[in-house]
Amino acid sequence: MFDSAAPVLNASLRAKCTAVGRELTPVMVIDDCLADPGSLVEFAALTKRNVEHQIETLHPVFKKESGSFYPGRRCPLPESFGLVLLQQLAPLLCNGFARGRDVQFEPLVANLSLADVKREHLRPIQSLPHFDDVRSDQLALVLYLFNGDLGGTGFYRHISTGFERITRPRLAEYAPKLKAEAMAHREILGRYMGRENALFAPTNYVEPAFNRAVIYPSNCLHSGVLNNAVDYSLCANGGRLTANMLILCNEV
Template sequence: MDIQVHEIGVEKNRVVVIDDFLPDATRAVEAAAGLSPFPPETGTAYPGLRRVVTPAEIAADAYMVALLEQAAPFIGGVFDADAFDLLEASFSLVTRRREDLAVAQRVPHFDSPDPGLLAVLHYLNDIPGTGTCFYRHRATGIERVTADLIPQLHAAAVQELAQFGQPNPGFIGDSDERYEKILHVDGRFNRLLIYQGALLHSGFIPEDFTFSEDPRTGRLTGNLFVQVSGR
């Protein structure tokens, strides 16, 4: 494994990046393919398909268990967690084309303002130019959203709508007039990311992206959400 812990932005929030994470990651791709086609995501603003994994899907569940077990030391060590609970395990594919994105999908987002909610993202295909990026909101300086900052972020978004108009069609990508990119992590096969869901972030999707719905060729990720309790 090649392990990096980035401390990003003014707040020095931590993002863990680990390469060559699992010795048999190709099995996860086959497990995901066995569950396809995935249903469209409706519960969040994720721009594509998501398949929640349950213990009934034996091969897929075994992968998620292995992913969680291997990630556990980093969750505990880097994020000062005594313990954690698994909230959800899923496979995801980005499939929504630029012209179909809602306004909220064209800007960075956060998963939860709870600092104890961590996202664990495992890249399962090599697709050049893809990745995950983290951002600072220029007008407010917000990098990690807390419950008390949500009204401020919302008010700034209203002002920016009047000043700049609607966000440009498509995924945000690099810095723009609203957001400054503070970390870009390339998407590589068997690369793992761990970060607080409260960080402003977005998938990085290149212009020539094919939006495949096939787990063997699309932007397939294994995703865990965990809730940690601190020391």
């Protein structure tokens, strides 16, 4: 049985770090990441499929987050999940992101996330690439826990500014410009972000694969590239389920 508080990395995982875009943003992809990812999917489910009613149920603490732009529901993982996972990931993260610095990695947030918003109900900001924080000392991790063509992760350059990462000094220029551009290009709204559009050019795309993790600086422009032909539904064993973490990089 999977212990959600003590995840174990797969001994045969495969990790690759690539410099992406003009700004050479490091993006790490880890295949076969966890030793027992299927049991993490089971942790998300309150029960298995109800045979009589042919429905699936979720852990009861999956809910919409107020103030969050994530197009779905989230369930917090135990605090120890992030701590234990990062202890094991630390050598890979140091090689890929520390660049010779002595760094300790601290989990800020760890959730299970399930996309369930129909494209026509998206808010304008949910149709565009985003960044998680302007900090340069923070990473984001996404672990795919689904099969099928439900969407990977895209990385982007904002065409008019050339920005691929949004820092605090850049935000004052970027935010009002993007708002004006989005109002002038309303045709790109009301749908999930694709590989590119009139405002953003692609720098990289990571295909989804079960038990594949993607790690990147949280201030880079990115988006889940969800399939606009899919009616995303709220079911743990058939939907776009991911594990997500925000990671603080503390220099010591």
